[in-house]
Amino acid sequence: MARILVLTELFYPEKTSTAYFLTTIAQGLVTDYPVTVFTGASLYDSQASSLAQNTVVKEVEIHRCRGTTFNKNWLPGRLVNGCTRAISIFFTALWQCHASDVILVVTNPPLLPLMAWLLKTLKGCNFVLLVHDVYPEVLSVTGLAHSQSLVYRLMQEVNRLIYGQASRIITLGRDMQKLVETKLTQPVEGKLICIPNWAETEIIYPVDKQNNSLLQRLNLVDKFVVLYAGNMGRTHDLKILLDAAETLSDTQPQIHFLLIGAGAQKQDVEARVQDQHLPNVTVLSYLPHEQKNVTLNSCDVGIISFLPGMTGVSVPSRMYNQMAAGKPLIAIADNESELAQVIQEEGIGWLVSPQDDDQLVKLLTQIMNDSELCNDMGHKAAQAVLCKYQLKHAVSKYQSLFRELIPHNNISSPVDTK
Missing domain, CATH: 3.40.50.2000 (Glycogen Phosphorylase B;)
Known part of the structure; x- marks a missing residue:
């Protein structure tokens, strides 16, 4: 029976924007489908060591994978973290992934989408790419890699492959959608979907x-x-x-x-x-x-x-x-x-x-x-x-997207937490 598998470096209970958005998306999708998340050990939470390796939160099954936890503001450490955590997520998901599953993977760290493509290649499952940052362009803007460098060109080709293999690509803005479209060698109608993020209106409102x-x-x-x-x-x-x-x-x-x-x-x-x-x-x-x-x-x-x-x-x-x-x-x-x-x-x-x-x-x-x-x-x-720009607007679009990809008769019941 089909599930949605979420691959993300950051997830609940961390308070970063990536963790918040992926957590909220997963909790929105679990009303229709069983959702299993493969994520890394916490980089931010002060009680990271006390977090259970496998747990269920609001019907979302969470598997925390091993990986290094260097200071994210130290660039070499951040690169090592991204690599070790992406590889660990891949091998953990590999044993649980089935051809009927659909993967939702975020672009940060940039190695993670490659892991989703490998899972598709080995297990035959589809994957949806959620683009938070476009690589390798972000490296050029920040001066971390020249546009003519070998690293830049290699990442460009790998990402073209990943974009081509994704069943759907979600972008956060219209400008991002235009940029991603230039990376598709064979544009497919309906493949690119723009779903903006949203405001936390339940806790944020005008105050004098x-x-x-x-x-x-x-x-x-x-x-x-x-x-x-x-x-x-x-x-x-x-x-x-x-x-x-x-x-x-x-x-x-x-x-x-x-x-x-x-x-x-x-x-x-x-x-x-x-x-x-x-x-x-x-x-x-x-x-x-x-x-x-x-x-x-x-x-x-x-x-x-x-x-x-x-x-x-x-x-x-x-x-x-x-x-x-x-x-x-x-x-x-x-x-x-x-x-x-x-x-x-x-x-x-x-x-x-x-x-x-x-x-x-x-x-x-x-x-x-x-x-x-x-x-x-x-x-x-x-x-x-x-x-x-409310949560309900975004969740509705995510639900519609996955309903297109997962046949109705291939849906199992959400995780039973009782």
Whole structure:
């Protein structure tokens, strides 16, 4: 009897965006099909050693596979983690996979989709590819691999093979769908499906800035606060924020940058703020998950910044939560990106060219005293989420996709947890 097998490096109870989205998708699909997840040992959870190797959570069967657990912000360690965990997931799934099963595999780490293709080759099962980041393009943007290098070209050919063998390919944005389409040597109608991520509307909603406990604690309630909340990874342009802050520190001290998160660039950001004595920048670690609404409401405007060339390579899931908090957005991104398209279509913010800190300074100076405009855009953002970017919208599309792939008479009962 058919099952859905999910291959992902990160899963419940971790709080990363990948873990959250894959967990929620699995729990949405288990209403129709039995779902079994093959994942790695926790890289983030403080109680990782206490997690059961095999367990069932909300009817989803979870198998935790072995693998290294080096610091993810140390690049060599991250590469080793990705390889060891992908291989471990493959061998664990190999013994349980059947031809009637359908695999859902995410692109991170980049070796994992190759494991799904091997399972298809050896067991005859189909697989669905969920694209979170497009490889090898993301390596080129971040300077980790030149587009003419052997590694880049090899990854390009391997990914063309994987894309060709996938039964369906799910992209998170229209720009990503266009990029992935260029990798298909034989385009197939209906193979590419765009399913955007969603906002956590059950815990995130607009709250008046004056009542924000974080801003009260930081004495920032009376400032015009620009919030960057999320991963401070290699694909994000944080330099533009610090350059703008340096320019504005004397001319517009009313504007304050609040940076909350973690990632490969965080130490460099903290070092520059300290070395240059930037009084208008505050850098914090993630607040606990239960305070996520406090975090996203601690501003007048949210900001998401990417390096140039990221169109189609990645779609920031954080934008939906920031929208749900009823805050306008500044996108530092290419004009063709999904982020830019959503902001323009919904009328919920502004676009700034990547690495153009002068443009960012001018924009912030213009809008800092226009609370009516900011409030109007924030209201539109929250309404757009309720209309288009809720969990129920995404789950419905995932369910429809798998109903096409799994015949009705080949469905078994979900896992019995009693």
